[in-house]
Amino acid sequence: MAYTNTYIDTRGATDGRTTFTQAIIRGIASGGGLFVPKVLPRLPLDTILEFARKPYAQGATAIFRAFGVDLPSQTIDACMEAAYATNFDTPAIAPVRSLDATTHILELFHGPTLAFKDMALQCMPRFFSASLSALRAADAPEAKEDFLILVATSGDTGKAALEGFADREHTSITVYYPYEGVSSLQQAQMLTTQGSNVCVYGLRGNFDTCQTAVKQAFGDAAFAEQLARDHHLRLSSANSINWGRLLPQVVYYVNAYAQMVASGAIAAGEPIDVCVPTGNFGNILAAWYAAECGTPIERLLCASNTNRVLADFINTGIYDIREREFVTTPSPSMDILVSSNLERQLFELNGRNAEEIRTWMRALHEEQRFTVSRPTFAALRERFSADWVSVDESLDTIREVYATHHYLLDPHTAVGYAVAERLRGPNPVLLAATAHWSKFGADVCRGLVGIQAGEPLPSELAGLDGFALIRYIAAHYEYAGEVPPRMAELEGKEQRFGEVFEANVEAVEASVEEFLRNIGR
Numbered sequence: 001m002a003y004t005n006t007y008i009d010t011r012g013a014t015d016g017r018t019t020f021t022q023a024i025i026r027g028i029a030s031g032g033g034l035f036v037p038k039v040l041p042r043l044p045l046d047t048i049l050e051f052a053r054k055p056y057a058q059g060a061t062a063i064f065r066a067f068g069v070d071l072p073s074q075t076i077d078a079c080m081e082a083a084y085a086t087n088f089d090t091p092a093i094a095p096v097r098s099l100d101a102t103t104h105i106l107e108l109f110h111g112p113t114l115a116f117k118d119m120a121l122q123c124m125p126r127f128f129s130a131s132l133s134a135l136r137a138a139d140a141p142e143a144k145e146d147f148l149i150l151v152a153t154s155g156d157t158g159k160a161a162l163e164g165f166a167d168r169e170h171t172s173i174t175v176y177y178p179y180e181g182v183s184s185l186q187q188a189q190m191l192t193t194q195g196s197n198v199c200v201y202g203l204r205g206n207f208d209t210c211q212t213a214v215k216q217a218f219g220d221a222a223f224a225e226q227l228a229r230d231h232h233l234r235l236s237s238a239n240s241i242n243w244g245r246l247l248p249q250v251v252y253y254v255n256a257y258a259q260m261v262a263s264g265a266i267a268a269g270e271p272i273d274v275c276v277p278t279g280n281f282g283n284i285l286a287a288w289y290a291a292e293c294g295t296p297i298e299r300l301l302c303a304s305n306t307n308r309v310l311a312d313f314i315n316t317g318i319y320d321i322r323e324r325e326f327v328t329t330p331s332p333s334m335d336i337l338v339s340s341n342l343e344r345q346l347f348e349l350n351g352r353n354a355e356e357i358r359t360w361m362r363a364l365h366e367e368q369r370f371t372v373s374r375p376t377f378a379a380l381r382e383r384f385s386a387d388w389v390s391v392d393e394s395l396d397t398i399r400e401v402y403a404t405h406h407y408l409l410d411p412h413t414a415v416g417y418a419v420a421e422r423l424r425g426p427n428p429v430l431l432a433a434t435a436h437w438s439k440f441g442a443d444v445c446r447g448l449v450g451i452q453a454g455e456p457l458p459s460e461l462a463g464l465d466g467f468a469l470i471r472y473i474a475a476h477y478e479y480a481g482e483v484p485p486r487m488a489e490l491e492g493k494e495q496r497f498g499e500v501f502e503a504n505v506e507a508v509e510a511s512v513e514e515f516l517r518n519i520g521r
């Protein structure tokens with residue numbers, strides 16, 4: 001084991017001696033804060049550029065070592081080699097496609113579930129298991145039991161977490177999704193998941209009510225006690241507040257910069273801006289960390305959809321959810337009111353002042369609103385710009401980019417593209433493409449043919465199911481490429497799950513008991 005870093009938390013409740021393995025198992029710090037590394041590494045430009053000459057997994061290992069992960073080097077290597085291998089449909093793992101000299105697309109959708117969550121969730125569960133084994137060998141108290149991962153999902157996280165945790169040692173996972181609230185292909189992806197330790201349930205409600213039910217299960221002390229006593233299990237979550245999900249995302253920004261230099265898209269050392277279609281603020285925060293580590297990323301362009309709380313915050317310094325309604329859009333993974341990773345970003349920008357963070361988070365909880373200090377706002381404005389686009393504009397962008405650049409965007413990436421066009425300055429822009437278009441066939445189709453969200457598709461398409469629709473798009477739009485084999489092979493695959501409950505905590509807890517009985521645990 002080489003150098004070991006430790007972690008502090010954004011609310012200053014822990015002692016600053018937490019290691020990576022402990023941070024990934026604990027997920028959230030004891031006072032409700034989020035873990036961040038005490039020391040950020042600085043990579044020389046030469047080291048960054050070398051990423052283009054080695055396999056993606058080796059670059060990932062280099063980043064984890066630089067961040068001082070307390071696991072033996074061979075363990076890190078083994079996790080990375082398994083995480084970034086033929087489970088991705090390209091050896092580049094996260095290739096960069098240049099649309100022209102100024103716009104470059106970082107394709108983060110080549111993993112098993114065709115969305116960017118795979119970049120972290122193919123990696124994090126392996127480190128979760130490895131960390132648990134290491135802590136258990138050291139007789140650490142937090143590692144005595146096995147773990148049950150509970151996930152509430154609006155679509156993408158659920159499937160990526162199922163794939164990541166399937167048949168992983170010491171863990172089981174149950175996923176809850178809003179029944180009738182995810183795309184038909186997202187549902188098919190989840191219900192056909194293989195693995196002896198996985199289960200999926202639909203809940204009657206929207207994502208918010210699902211998430212509330214799952215959060216209540218997490219907060220139920222009696223339930224936790226019963227799981228520990230009867231099943232030797234502890235609950236954990238796989239969401240992006242876990243540092244183990246964030247660190248793998250730093251890797252692809254470093255790697256992308258190296259690729260852009262290697263392909264001649266930019267000169268070595270030339271600054272770029274990064275634009276990210278944003279929800280929970282994890283992906284864009286990873287780009288900020290990549291910049292802090294020495295990647296020449298100058299500005300961060302934060303793109304929101306109609307749920308524009310982040311764009312408004314970055315433009316005003318006021319985070320205010322009092323008057324906001326949660327709106328459902330064609331980019332559901334960005335439909336969010338409380339963006340949990342913003343807390344980490346503010347901590348990094350306010351001089352790591354935990355007391356100030358506690359004040360702001362208390363205000364958010366009690367008054368649904370907080371205002372950051374002037375110096376923090378100035379620090380934010382120095383690096384970030386933000387804007388939002390309407391639903392119609394995002395779907396129009398799909399058609400325009402297809403026509404001008406012969407490239408088919410998914411609805412999330414389209415939001416990013418439209419915002420990048422508005423906010424771009426002199427630097428080339430790297431746009432994070434967070435999903436493959438085929439996950440959202442119906443809205444991509446609306447964009448291509450020029451009809452509004454929610455409107456019926458033309459009569460010749462209206463009767464097609466999700467699979468037929470994406471085949472239609474692939475057949476009629478030559479630059480769409482083929483339907484990815486992973487999507488195609490879902491059709492006709494046996495659906496292993498299908499139970500649907502009311503969205504409440506009792507149903508969630510009962511389903512956990514049922515699942516544990518079924519797997520004989």
Ligand SMILES: *Cc1c(COP(=O)(O)O)cnc(C)c1O
Nearest residue numbers: 156279280281282283333434435
């Ligand atoms: C999760 C997700 C996002 C939002 O990413 P954050 O890290 O939460 O900001 C954007 N697009 C897609 C397709 C996603 O799945």
